[in-house]
Amino acid sequence: MTRTVVLSDDLSGAAEVAGTVLERTTDLELSLSGVDGFTAAVGIVDLDTRSRSAAEAGARLSAALGAVPAGTRVVVKIDSLLRGHVATTVDVLARRGRVVVAAGHPGLGRIVRNGVLYVNDVPLHRSSVWNAEPGLPPASVRDVVGTAPSVAVPDVTGNRDLDDVVASVADDPDVVLVGSGALAAALVRTLPAATAARDTHPADPARDVLTVVGTASVGARDQVARLAEDGVPVVSVDAAAVLAGRASTAELEGALARGSAVLTVSGPLDPSASGRLVVALGHLVARVAAGRAVDLALTGGETARAVVDALGITTLRPVGQVHYGAVVLRAPDGRRIVTRPGSFGDRHSLSAIHAHLAGLPVGAVSQS
Structure with a gap:
């Protein structure tokens, strides 16, 4: 089985992926410090870049990628509303090779149709979900990730589309997948099933x-x-x-x-x-x-x-x-x-x- 490393821009996103992985296998690790030392089938890293500058976000991502062993599947977890340094992330990745940006999160009503991200059937740039952000929401995914031919932006209207994306790159681990927790979940669905996770810590008193x-x-x-x-x-x-x-x-x-x-x-x-x-x-x-x-x-x-x-x-x-x-x-x-x-x-x-x-x-x- 190809080892997988998931790089997330914040902790709750990293944990979201970990929660999905736990439904399939206990062979995972979550790191707050970097990629080095992973031995599990799935390694998840919080790069903690969401609130940092674009330059620092790019540098942290580059350093993490440099520590990933050859032949490892890399998934970069981004915000399903395209907040954070998505443009910088894709730019760093595109300089290394092929990238598939499968944005959106169908289970949360966030889909990509004709290249436009919709939130509960409202185009992102016409919604209010970016009200607390310093900039304006993009009119399309391409407005964020650019038009480089090495970057694919498929429509995502349901989880089957995400399954198809994962299947399309199954034989090429060098292709980097970029998307929300829903894309990570599609990849997890391809892992061999194992015993569900159990917390072996002694029973907790009421706290x-x-x-x-x-x-x-x-x-x-x-x-x-x-x-x-x-x-x-x-x-x-x-x-x-x-x-x-x-x-x-x-x-x-x-x-x-x-x-x-x-x-x-x-x-x-x-x-x-x-x-x-x-x-x-x-x-x-x-x-x-x-x-x-x-x-x-x-x-x-x-x-x-x-x-x-x-x-x-x-x-x-x-x-x-x-x-x-x-x-x-x-x-x-x-x-x-x-x-x-x-x-x-x-x-x-x-x-x-x-x-x-x-x-x-x-x-x-x-x-x-």
């Missing part, structure tokens, strides 16, 4: 949960409201105060002293400062969570990586899923961390994640 919402999406706000209906207190910190390093943690610490809590960020913010805000938020969460017996639910890949880095966590072991994209990871200290892309999940997503970690039936009211 409180700190949910950190690092996304500005409308859906996330609705999910927070649903979690509040379960009795979990919502604590909001001002974005400007977080950036300035003067945000108080007293309210959050008080809420956690009584049980679980959810942390959100409020107030206006210049999108160009979002990267600095995420790092500052990670340090704030780490100050509260360090030394406290609390599991974490982290939405948004940049937020998840910032918190993990601030806590000094360098390795994570995928052990299961709450639902698609909401992946349970085990830290070396035994703490469970669920990551989930910010735009994923229905209204009940955060409630289900909290219930899973807290050992409660879904929909049960917290006694915080």
Whole structure:
């Protein structure tokens, strides 16, 4: 079997792929530091490039590619809404050889038809999903990846199209596949089935949960409201105060002293400062969570990586899923961390994640 390496631009995307792989095989590794040392059939790397400059993103990708052994299938996981450094990514790859960019995520209503990415039947550039981004959404996938003849951009209207893409390059591991978690899932479907993953860690006692919402999406706000209906207190910190390093943690610490809590960020913010805000938020969460017996639910890949880095966590072991994209990871200290892309999940997503970690039936009211 051809060994596979998946390079992701953020942690929640890497975990999303890991959750899919776990449904097929336990022979996988998730790295926060690089490609070197992989022995598993599937190696997944968080390159942590989403919030970095295009130049740094390109340099990190080039370095990772240089460490991949010859004959390894490389999949580069990008955002299904084409956010991040997709253009830089494809440019780096195209200089090395053939690339297939199979964008979209049919299971989430994100398809590519006639080269245009649609979100729930609305062209991306006419939708509102890029409202928190510093630039304008592209009118087509080619507007992002360019017109180089070595780069193919097939339409993706369903999972069968993704299966066909994977089948078309099966005999040529040098072709790099670029796409969302749905493309990675199509590749996973070709792997030999193995025993489903089991977490061998001793049974966890009931633990409180700190949910950190690092996304500005409308859906996330609705999910927070649903979690509040379960009795979990919502604590909001001002974005400007977080950036300035003067945000108080007293309210959050008080809420956690009584049980679980959810942390959100409020107030206006210049999108160009979002990267600095995420790092500052990670340090704030780490100050509260360090030394406290609390599991974490982290939405948004940049937020998840910032918190993990601030806590000094360098390795994570995928052990299961709450639902698609909401992946349970085990830290070396035994703490469970669920990551989930910010735009994923229905209204009940955060409630289900909290219930899973807290050992409660879904929909049960917290006694915080």
